[in-house]
């Protein structure tokens with residue numbers, strides 16, 4: 001793409017008094033007479049017009065910077081011996097301190113900012129600057145407060161519910177009875193039938209049958225499908241420009257055309273495979289195996305501090321082999337306690353080590369969960 005360059009007028013803002021939009025080549029602020037220096041920032045505005053041919057012939061070199069005070073002075077091509085600073089009236093070669101070299105030039109070739117504004121009525125009015133900003137939302141603050149309040153309430157409610165659900169009841173109860181049970185589970189080894197894709201090692205009476213275990217996909221051919229394919233196409237060009245400072249209040253604006261690409265779609269035909277589901281067969285085993293299962297549970301019950309002896313039983317191994325499981329002790333207390341201004345009575349199970357520490361007639365503090373209790377922390381440790 002070919003590049004086009006034009007010379008345009010830049011502007012600057014006075015850093016001393018904030019007077020805005022001074023034409024670039026102007027040396028001093030029209031309000032406070034501050035003389036611009038090498039730090040001043042030129043910018044392109046929306047009234048940065050093209051230079052006239054006379055102006056183009058005039059602004060060909062960057063300003064020179066006064067060795068004594070740093071002010072910018074226009075370079076008319078004079079020899080260094082003729083350079084006199086307009087700001088401080090210093091010759092650039094008139095003292096030993098300043099030497100006889102040419103003074104520095106103002107920086108040129110730096111890209112300048114494009115500052116948008118409306119400095120000239122009717123001249124390339126910037127659209128962005130004329131759009132009114134949206135009005136502030138007046139109800140925003142109050143709405144947020146209401147939402148926050150609702151959230152706080154919600155958390156409080158949930159917390160209370162959870163506390164009720166998981167926290168145990170605390171009961172002060174007088175123990176009126178202590179009872180216990182010892183259970184022994186009697187098991188027998190019975191033949192049971194089973195089936196599966198694998199065979200247990202001790203299985204017998206095995207029969208095998210081919211059965212469908214799963215399915216798999218088998219390609220039978222292909223078919224064509226229409227698919228939407230997206231692609232980019234150039235639908236035009238747009239101009240992209242940048243401006244660099246010439247170091248004297250004017251700038252060089254360079255533009256080039258760049259392609260504008262648009263995403264489009266087209267339909268393409270695609271070949272895709274066609275599958276069918278095919279059953280996969282495997283050997284299914286049906287068999288008999290010996291398994292231990294519960295035949296019955298025998299119990300022995302007692303009260304108070306009587307030794308918790310297991311129930312008496314015999315294993316007759318008829319018709320199947322039998323065995324017993326280890327005895328399981330369960331201890332219970334019956335307690336009297338006050339509930340809704342009335343005396344209530346309940347039986348609960350509790351750990352037998354705690355049961356052994358209790359006596360009938362004693363009043364204890366219990367944590368209840370469902371039909372189980374335990375002594376509250378302090379009592380349990382005594």
Ligand SMILES: [Zn+2]
Nearest residue numbers: 014017029032
């Ligand atoms: Zn000023």
Ligand SMILES: [Zn+2]
Nearest residue numbers: 066069085088
């Ligand atoms: Zn000077």
